[in-house]
Amino acid sequence: MLDGSNPKTGKIWKKVTLEFTYDNHTMTHEFLVSPIGQHSAILGIKWLEQEQPEIDWSSRQLSFPIPNSTLANIAQEEEADDNPLEGIPVQYHTFAKVFGEEEFNKLPPHRSYDIEIELTEEGPLNSPLYSMTDAESATLKQWLEDELKAGKIRPSKSPISSPVMFVPKKDGSRQLVVDYRKLNARSKKNVYPLPRPDDLMSKLRGAKLFTKLDLRWGYNNVRVKEGDEWKTAFRTKYGLFETLVMPFGLSGAPGAFQAMMNEVFQDLLDVTVIIYLDDILIFSQNPAEHEEHVKEVLRRLQEMQLFCKGSKCEFHQTTVEYLGIIVSDKGFSLDKLKIQAVQEWPTPTTVKQVQSFLGFANFVRRFVANFSQIARPLHNLVKKEVKWQWTDREETAFRELQRAIINAPVIVHADPSKPYFLETDASGAALGSVLSQQQEDGRLHPIGYLSESFKGAEQNYDTHDKELLAIIRSFEHWRIYLEGTILPITVFTDHRNLEYWKESRTFNRRHARWHLLLAGFHFQIMYRPGKQSTKPDALSRRADHLDIPPDDQSMLPESVFANVSLILPEKEIQARIERSLDQDESLSEILEHLRNESSAPASIKRAFKDYEMEAGLLFYQGRILVPDAGDLREDLLRIYHDSPMAGHPGRQRTLELLSRAYYWPGIRADVYLHVDGCETCQRIRLPKAKLIPNQPLEIPSRPWQHVSYDMITDLPKDGPYDCILVIVDSFTKFVVLVPVSKKLKAPELAEIFLNRVWKQYGLPEKTVSDRGTVFNNKFLRALYKRLGIDPHFSSAYHPQSDGQTERVNPTIEHFLRAYASINQSDWVKWLPMTEFAYNNATHSATGRSPFMALYGWQPALTPSNVETNVPEANELANSIAKQWEEVASALRQSKARQMEGQIAEVPLSFEIGEEAWLDAKNVNLKTKSDKLTERRLGPFKVIEKISDRAYRLELPNTMKIHDVFYWKATSQTGAPANIEWRALSSDEESEAKDANPAPTKTKSSRRAATISIGAASRSLSRTPGGMLKPIKVKAPELFKGGTGTEAKQWAARMSGWLRLSATQFEREEDIITFLLVNMEGTASAWALPHLANIGTDKATIKTVDDFDHVFERAFFDPDEQRTAERKITSLTQTSTTTAYATEFRTLLMLLDCNNAALRAQFYKGLHWHVKQQLAQKEDQPQDLEALIAAAIQIDNVR
DSSP: TTSOOOOOOOOOOOEEEEEEEETTTEEEEEEEEEEEEOOOOOOOHHHHHHHOOOOTTTTEEEOOOOOHHHHHHHHHSSSOOSSSSTSSGGGGGGHHHHOOOOTTTTTOOOOOOOBOOOSSSSSSBBOHHHHOOOHHHHHHHHHHHHHHTTTTTEEOOOOOOOEEEEEEETTEEEEEOOOHHHHHTTTOOOOOOOOOOHHHHHGGTTEEEEEEETTTTTGGGGGOOTTOOGGGGEEEEEEEEEBOOTTTTTTTTTHHHHHHHHHHTTBTTTTTTEEETTEEEEEEEEHHHHHHHHHHHHHHHHHTTOBEEEEEOOEEEEEETTTTEESSOOOEOOOHHHHHHHTTOOOSSSSHHHHHHHHHHHHHGGGGGTTTHHHHHHHHHHTTOOOOOOOOOHHHHHHHHHHHTTTTOOOOOOOOOOOOEEEEOOOEEEEEEEEEEEESSEEEEEEEEEEEEOGGGGGGGGHHHHHHHHHHHHHTTTTTHBBSSSOOOOEEEEEEEEGGGGOOOOHHHHHHHHHHHHHOOEEEEEOOOOOTTOGGGGSSSSSSOOOOOOSSSOOSOHHHHHTTTOOOOOHHHHHHHHGGGOOOOHHHHHHHHHTTTGGGGGGHHHHHHTTTEETTEEEEEEEEESSSOOTHHHHIIIIISTTTTTTTTTHHHHHHHHHHHEEEETTTHHHHHHHHHHHHHHOOOOOOOOOOOOOOOOSSTTTTTTEEEEEOOOOBBBTTTTEEEEETTTTTOEEEEEETTTTHHHHHHHHHIIIIIIIHHOOOOEEEEETTTTTHHHHHHHHHHHOOEEEOOOOOOOOGGHHHHHHHHHHHHHHHHHOOOOOOOOHHHHHHHHHHHHHHHHTTTTOOOOOHHSSSSOSSSSOOOSSSSSOGGGHHHHHHHHHHHHHHHHHHHHHHTTSSSOOOOOOOOOTOEEEEEGGGGOOOOOOOGGGGGGEEEEEEEEEEEETTEEEEOOOTTOOOOOEEEEEEGGGOSSSTOOOOOEEOHHHHHHHHHHSSSSSSSOOOOOEEOOOOOHHHHEEEEEEEOEEEOOOSOOOOOOOOOOOOOOHHHHHHHHHHHHHHHGGGGOOOOOOHHHHHHBBHHHHHHHHHHHHHHSSTTTTTSSSSSHHHHHHOOOOOOOOHHHHHHHHHHHHOOOHHHHHHHHHHHHHHEEEOOOOOOOOOHHHHHHHHHHHHHHHTTTOOSHHHHHHHHHHHHHHHHH
């Protein structure tokens, strides 16, 4: 036989007629079926006579002659169209040169992008001519004439040369190329990277319109570097020539061409255009933008003398084929022709055919889930030294891979504003994963699939490590999407141990390396049982291949909450609320209306418009209304105040936490009563002392731009830890708490910053800390300098210059005091909950919780919490941006308030028989650390008043200390939990008013506490001006700022009262302070700067006589303009904006000020809610009247 084998005996089975294709030539021929060895078929003399093929005996290759008409097309295929503007939208006809013939046929100029060919030393550089048919020779001759005429080639005398040949194209025609293989072997490689197609596709997210441009003979638009032309020489039967433009076939040509294209379109790349060599795709979100984008690309092509073939360009398409992939606004899918090719692919019968099929399948593997595992039998078959054997196993793999490609889903565009979901799985031989995002239909849609076989030693990893490796490979593969995400990436696994791998402290070197690899990713690993998880090896190719996890995710694992018996599951409470609604008679009318709403008249519907029923619960203005039944309200108060997840916050923070989801009439009063009567809070919290103003810090413009850090030291030992590193983001006030040792070294501190801050939130621009050795050393200074961080240090012995962490530290200590055990050795386990409680509480400076300010949503307080106000994922990016604007506005207002004067102290007094707390710092309790010790002891009964400032307390016999204490060592007990409420009689009410005159109107209360006159005399009521008013005895009414007679009368009354009460004051400064705090309104604004300067060198009032002089000059006899100036500078909005504007305009008539100054003064006095919304307006009012109109409009809406 022809293959050298011996002919087998046997008969000819039958005669058949078959159609087959060779060299793009389809033929029909008769065959005799018989055993002929390893060949599929033998073509004999009859076939040679019939088809007349051409045979190259030197290369033993057979081919068919190409008709002259086809060959003629070779030379003309890249020439301009007959009508170059046919099919080009009219708005682009101004760029006719880009599509024309004349410019294309000219030699391009030399540029900085010219390709350079650097040769190495060794290797031959000459090759023999290849034989050609007569038709090919005629075509070559014509091509040479055309290129010489265009000046793109020239005759050469080069000592080296490469042969030319024709190669077939997919449309059946042939292309003339130079065989530069030997030249390439001796050339230095151009390492300029070509873009990865999947990277390019990732840039198209959000695009709605596409235009594809095809450069004509793109390589020929790049010149060969002057002096290197001889290296491109090629030999033909018609002579030796060299090219002046970059030819196809040079190994450095793709990199050189890509470098040129990237340079030309550098600022547009990945913004409005992606480019792979000579394929240009322009993308936009709307038609108006798209036209401008296309014009800019064409302008640059024309400027660089780069030309397109109009007939191959597509304009303003919603779906376009690019790099073999169908691209649309929905995502990516396979070309139908490619799917058809796979569907009709015949079963391979040779190793080469298997390699061909796998080569194509690899191109579309990103569309196929678990590709490697499916294709493994076929990959094994093409390995060297593996005997060909096509069994059922290989057949199954081939058919399954066919089906997977045919049914491949649409791959959606990645959207960085949405969270990513990654599901991974590992089997014995391969790993697989799918990356998805939630789309508008609420389902997860795939962004891509990954499938790889384990290699070498990886096959011997245990199950745990294989599952981990699947996560590692997935993050590496999709790094362009997943690195540096703001929202956490959720990784699903059915291997429970992986859920806590990130927190593990005991891992081997491999795990340590993997930890480092994942340092740049923000992710959480979530366990899902196999019955709930659809693994990647069986992922449906439909859109609903995954279930969305619940929106609410707890910040801490359930194991943490399980140990807190105090917290009731919130769903259980809500079930109790549903069952108890009918028990609250005050809700009966509302419930009856909502259950029969359809028949209610319009007036009734309007009256109850704020109420609605949903899932059996009654909602008021979007919050669950809690009925007055049983202990429901008390249980919620305990959850939102007493529980470790809340952390015993103060009145306002408790109210804010509870009000996020719940409401009932009188909720504020109940919260205040609960907090004031909380014995734990009274034990661990000292009363506020005289405030030392903190130095306001520079306001950052984004989260984690400025970072403050400090150490809480001298804590009891808990394992290796005895300190807490407190890290605070100055923008959102978000806190990170890290247990550390007092012996912490600078390199260890840097590692903490890397793992807890930098990898999560990025490098800060500025840091603020004290001058502790660990913060201020050569290592950190050098590191900061290298990273471009600007370190700032607070002044020695002046912690107020780092007020950020100084304010946080007491809150942290407060929490730990509440929950740490009596031996104080378990504080580390409470630290995560301390961080949670702080970040979940509303911050006074920003008006929102740090967590909300940073992430844009509120975390769940318990594992089963049901939130009602979490923004949708597709709105989260806009929500966070808006949050940041509001935070910045709030910080500016907080800084302004911080610059104002501080509250002064007023001594306390007690009646015999009352109870008082004793400051614990006066007692040696012999605990491990004062930091976690209760701050107050008692309460103890007052049994004797030694003087106005000293009292004797009734102490237990176990306390062997002196029982007389100065008033500053004691504090009031606050409202007791068992206080009795009853209505006051008219006489009692009148008596109470005389004892406690109220200068301002407040909302009336239906109940008042029965307290003694002595207790009332110890109370302090805050006035609108922000000052504290002493009411121990009946002093003259507060001075409101009236001028002339009113001021003189108040001064006379106050002078007389001071004569009668002089014994109450020890120092002259106390009298001055008393005078200044007994002012409100305009007078309070005048008094503030004087109060702030008492006892300092800046003080202008140092004696009572000084007060008389300054007070007389300010209020006794000023002219009208001075009065108006003083009033307008202290005027603030106390009711509606309309009322404030009317009062402001009235004062304007007495003033002569410029518009800018008046505008600034009016803005200063506005309510902070109005200021906040004004700051967010795009078009800021430019004059006073416009500002007044805008403010009134905002207030009316509000």
